[in-house]
Amino acid sequence: MTEPVISVKNIKKNFGKKTVLDGLQFEVAKGSIFALLGENGAGKTTMVRILSTLIQADSGVATIGGYDTNRESASVKKLISLTGQYAAVDELLTGEENLLMMGRLNHLDRQTVKKRTAELLEQFDLKEAAKKRAQSYSGGMRRRLDIAISLIANPQVIFLDEPTTGLDPRSRKNMWNMIQRLAESGVTIFLTTQYLEEADQLADKIAVISRGKIVEEGTATELKRLVGEEKIEFTFADLPSCQKALDLLGGQIDVNEMSITITTESSPENIRQLLNMLYESSIHPASFIFRKPTLDDVFMEITSDHKKGAVVNG
Amino acid sequence: MGESKWYWAILDGWAMSIRSLKHIFREAESLLMAVGLPVAIMIMFVYVFGGAIQTGTDYVNYVVPGVIITCVGFGSSIIALSVTQDMVGGLFERFRTMPLLPSSLMVGHVFGGFVRNVIATTVAILVAFLIGFRPEAGWLEWLGVIGVLTLFMLSISWVFVVFGLLVKSVEAANAITFPMLFLPYLSSAFVPTETMPSWLHAFAENQPMTPLIETLRGLLLGTPIGHNHWLMIAWFGGLLIVSMIVATFLFKHRKSE
Numbered sequence: 001m002t003e004p005v006i007s008v009k010n011i012k013k014n015f016g017k018k019t020v021l022d023g024l025q026f027e028v029a030k031g032s033i034f035a036l037l038g039e040n041g042a043g044k045t046t047m048v049r050i051l052s053t054l055i056q057a058d059s060g061v062a063t064i065g066g067y068d069t070n071r072e073s074a075s076v077k078k079l080i081s082l083t084g085q086y087a088a089v090d091e092l093l094t095g096e097e098n099l100l101m102m103g104r105l106n107h108l109d110r111q112t113v114k115k116r117t118a119e120l121l122e123q124f125d126l127k128e129a130a131k132k133r134a135q136s137y138s139g140g141m142r143r144r145l146d147i148a149i150s151l152i153a154n155p156q157v158i159f160l161d162e163p164t165t166g167l168d169p170r171s172r173k174n175m176w177n178m179i180q181r182l183a184e185s186g187v188t189i190f191l192t193t194q195y196l197e198e199a200d201q202l203a204d205k206i207a208v209i210s211r212g213k214i215v216e217e218g219t220a221t222e223l224k225r226l227v228g229e230e231k232i233e234f235t236f237a238d239l240p241s242c243q244k245a246l247d248l249l250g251g252q253i254d255v256n257e258m259s260i261t262i263t264t265e266s267s268p269e270n271i272r273q274l275l276n277m278l279y280e281s282s283i284h285p286a287s288f289i290f291r292k293p294t295l296d297d298v299f300m301e302i303t304s305d306h307k308k309g310a311v312v313n314g
Numbered sequence: 315m316g317e318s319k320w321y322w323a324i325l326d327g328w329a330m331s332i333r334s335l336k337h338i339f340r341e342a343e344s345l346l347m348a349v350g351l352p353v354a355i356m357i358m359f360v361y362v363f364g365g366a367i368q369t370g371t372d373y374v375n376y377v378v379p380g381v382i383i384t385c386v387g388f389g390s391s392i393i394a395l396s397v398t399q400d401m402v403g404g405l406f407e408r409f410r411t412m413p414l415l416p417s418s419l420m421v422g423h424v425f426g427g428f429v430r431n432v433i434a435t436t437v438a439i440l441v442a443f444l445i446g447f448r449p450e451a452g453w454l455e456w457l458g459v460i461g462v463l464t465l466f467m468l469s470i471s472w473v474f475v476v477f478g479l480l481v482k483s484v485e486a487a488n489a490i491t492f493p494m495l496f497l498p499y500l501s502s503a504f505v506p507t508e509t510m511p512s513w514l515h516a517f518a519e520n521q522p523m524t525p526l527i528e529t530l531r532g533l534l535l536g537t538p539i540g541h542n543h544w545l546m547i548a549w550f551g552g553l554l555i556v557s558m559i560v561a562t563f564l565f566k567h568r569k570s571e
Contacts, residue, residue: 052411077413088404092340093333104329105414107322133340150408 330422380503
């Protein structure tokens, strides 16, 4: 691994009696895209807030570019930019004015501010809307402006807290392209997401966070390998059959879908055996499908309660 | 480093002030409110209630200082709204991750409020002259009036920056501006305090608005000021310092969750 630009060691944070982060530990390589993947309330935003110097951890050490986020926050602030969950743009100013103001507040000289503003308006496809007030922008445009603003001072590390939450599928795809282009320019991107597909598409490295702990870490491929190469999913007409099948074959149960998912090889022989086993126990599946593992499988597997403790740390 | 820190603080404050100036003219409703409300109050008091209120002087002369205070106080309280808007909208969050002095950001809000207030107060005084306000103040007294109003404006502005940082929604920020609109009524602004019931009289005599209005009245109309100007300076000077400190602290430590 190249030198880590973000390093997090044993970070803990409580809000009152509630433990939000319980000993987080990870490193992010320079110039990579790192995704912190987890459900709502898993602690993603809290981690971002600690790294971006907004709040302090109760214990543990987090550094960015070698600077402690707590004791050397002034130096950290010069390296980073944060794009939060809600677009932090000034609604009454135009897109261009927003960029100019932020450029000035980032202490760039007049020429640089002008040049960067023009570049970013172009790069983020906001040139036509540059003279319009941000309050007239669509959700996607607002998000683009928000990220453009955060790039004005050429930060080395960019935090994107759920960058595509609330965007329509098309805007989401555009955002992904943009994030990829950003990474190609050499900045380090730390993003949080609750969409597995997003982490899969973008991230060089994924850390899965659940209840304030990193439960798994690796590349998308590594994580998928953890849950096996291929999956077969049986769906049943009623829950008792589903439960019986689970007792017989093992795997993951999805109570809502009344289905079980088993990791298996895709040979015809293998499928015949499984179907025979079910038949002999008088369990009749309504349907079955065969598929490659998705990150959803990884997520279900490593965050589900009864599987806890059986997690292999890669 | 010390020198450049202040250099940037001033430039940042300026950048934020430019922004607030743009806001004033783009938020037509709040400018209209800030200008229109005091004028409406003044006309109502002079023409509707004025005939029935005995103050021993021409009522228009008695009431104008009170109207100016209401105007300035209300104008300053609107700052709470713009501060809350920035906080709820996530803008402060972003500023806090940038290498900036927090107070320079709030200076922008206060400056914006100041300009809006100057506009509103000027209009109010012009209208007052039109409906018969005849002060006896010379240019020295007018300078005093400007000084008194500036101190009042700044201190109320910072108090409302604090309120703006404390509340959690724009609606709540809107609600806390109302006491500021009504506080002058419980002072000698519109009626002499002697006419109030004794408990209210005690409150009215001792709340900061009364020395402020008496000072203003003294400067404009030559009524006795006594030690009211010292009381006024102590109240609003103290409020200004305390609220600036509290605002800076809140900005650094408040989590907008």
